[in-house]
Amino acid sequence: MANEDNIKVRYSDEELAEFKDLVEKKLKEALDQYNEIRESMRRADNDDRDTAPMFKNMEDGAETLSREELGLKASRLEKFIKGLQGALVRIENKTYGICRVTHKLIPKERLRAVPHATLSVEAKEKRFTGK
Numbered sequence: 181m182a183n184e185d186n187i188k189v190r191y192s193d194e195e196l197a198e199f200k201d202l203v204e205k206k207l208k209e210a211l212d213q214y215n216e217i218r219e220s221m222r223r224a225d226n227d228d229r230d231t232a233p234m235f236k237n238m239e240d241g242a243e244t245l246s247r248e249e250l251g252l253k254a255s256r257l258e259k260f261i262k263g264l265q266g267a268l269v270r271i272e273n274k275t276y277g278i279c280r281v282t283h284k285l286i287p288k289e290r291l292r293a294v295p296h297a298t299l300s301v302e303a304k305e306k307r308f309t310g311k
Contacts, residue, residue, distance in 0.1 A: 188285055191277050195288075200271045203295045207264040214257040221250050263296030270298075279303050 191199070224247060270276035277286050281303035290297055
């Protein structure tokens with residue numbers, strides 16, 4: 181779809197369908213990873229090994245670090261999953277790929293690399309540099 185200056189203002193239905201396939205694939209992968217991490221955390225919480233007292237403190241420290249790392253990974257994946265779910269909503273209402281700052285189309289290459297992007301590189305740079 182284009183405006184009077186022949187500038188494309190949104191992606192076509194065919195292009196949106198292509199992006200939808202990409203986003204759904206990424207979402208499935210992210211959900212699978214998230215579920216694996218949650219299962220690992222659940223198993224670690226249920227682990228009731230009887231260890232020698234002298235190794236207990238080292239083991240507790242390692243388990244805490246591992247649990248924290250898994251928690252951070254799970255948190256990042258949750259954010260990614262929410263971003264992908266938001267992308268699916270934008271695809272359905274045909275606003276996917278439109279920069280929320282410049283209102284221009286985000287290049288396809290960027291959307292393929294970061295399918296949940298809501299900012300163009302230009303807008304993101306302005307955001308960080310303040311210019």
